[in-house]
Amino acid sequence: MNTEFIEALEQIQQDKGISKEILIEAIEAALISSYKRNFGSSHNVRVEIHRETGEVHVYGQKQVVTEVEDENTEISIEEAKIINTKFQSGDIFEREVTPRDFGRIAAQTAKQVVVQRIREAERGVVFDEYANRESDIISGSVARIARGTVYINLGKAEAMLASSEQMPVESYNPGDRIKTYIVEVKQTTKGPQILVSRTHPGLIKRLFELEVPEIHDGVVEIKSISREAGYRTKIAVDTNDPNVDPVGACVGQKGVRVQAIVNELKGEKIDIIRYSEDPVDYITSSLSPAKVTEAKVDEGSKSAKVVVPDYQLSLAIGKEGQNARLAAKLTGWKIDIKSESQVEDASEVKEESVFSPETDKNEVLSIDE
Structure with a gap:
């Protein structure tokens, strides 16, 4: 030398x-x-x-x-x-x-x-x-697919989108540009391993932060998110500014803001509701788009009994119980939904009309995340 x-x-x-x-x-x-x-x-x-x-x-x-x-x-x-x-x-x-x-x-x-x-x-x-971008959104292109895992080219590195983190309604092809949520970054002998998700509710939160300036600036706050990836998401928002409509800010003029997120999620439905400290108001709103006739809550057991018009029962419960299940996860309350006619004849109440906030990981995003 x-x-x-x-x-x-x-x-x-x-x-x-x-x-x-x-x-x-x-x-x-x-x-x-x-x-x-x-x-x-x-x-x-x-x-x-x-x-x-x-x-x-x-x-x-x-x-x-x-x-x-x-x-x-x-x-x-x-x-x-x-x-x-x-x-x-x-x-x-x-x-x-x-x-x-x-x-x-x-x-x-x-x-x-x-x-x-x-x-x-x-x-x-x-x-x-x-590692500094954990819990953030990142864009990349699909590089390859092996054994169900999608490998995404980020430029300097490659991210792994496991099959369990893929949306069931999506298909991926090499060259496709997609946005993902960084769940974890690990240091390995072969370099950093970046684990990303398309199903994590954090993806919803970050997408709204990108599309809604009021959320990015802290004027509007996301209080809770519940999600069944690929199908439906419910998001509760609030604000301390009396001059701002938090739901309207998220929807955008003619729905342009929320539609951009729906497009990114390949048509996943998104219900945006106003958060309330009053559990009756909060639970009633969470069952949107169904209309609620009456709601009673039990603070001790954190359970609620909700009555809806007969013609709104299927809408309140949703396909395979999805709407009511997401409402329970969003609010953290156990919700018992009955139609007006079922209230009149209690013997017809079915067990399946009771929905609990119990859920699997990654389906609910609390206000602390």
Whole structure:
């Protein structure tokens, strides 16, 4: 190695931000292993790279002792004093043992170490960048699909969209541009692993933040989200500004804001309701688009009995109970829905008309997320 090698390390330090000294120390450590592997040395050695010229020197090391037990690692104090009278017992005696063709081995080893360190540094930069973006939206293009997992090209890295995080109504093809929600970023031996989702309710929250300036600016607050990805989402919003209609802000003029989100979600229905501290108002609104005749709540059991017109019962419950189930998840209340005629004849009340907020992970987004 020569001065050009040192200049190259200085350029790497400038371009990649990797300390020249750290690189040299890493190369020196790697060269010790290379020396022992190639020259079968059993004694201790130290490798030194000149910081200006790039010259490489290998020094055999032995400990100065009064009585030698291992000639490979020890030297007697009498023999050491022949070289330098200042040696004392316990000192380290060094003698240069640089092989004639060690320069070639050193150059190969140095290249491997530098490439590895650059790769590690770049992985570290990518990890830090995406780790700071957990719980955020990111755009990319579908690179490939393998065993049900969609791999998304983000430019500097690749994200993994597992089959469990894919919307059931969507299909993915190489080249498709999609937005996903970063669930987790892990550091692995192969670099950062970025796990993303299309089903997480956080995706809804971030999409609304992108489309609705009032949410981004904090004027309108998302209080809760419940979602069955690909089919329907309910979102409760509120504001402290009396001059702002939080629902209207989210819908946008002629529905343009919410429609942009619906389009991104491939037609997923979105119900936007006004949050209320009054549980009766909140539960009544949560069952939208159904109209509620009467609602009674039990604070102790956090349950509610809701009455709807006969013709609104199927709408309130929704297909396979979806509307009522999402309302229960959104509000956190157990909801018992009855039609007016069922109230008159309690014997006709069915168990399936009772909906609980119990839910699986990733279906509800609380106000703290």
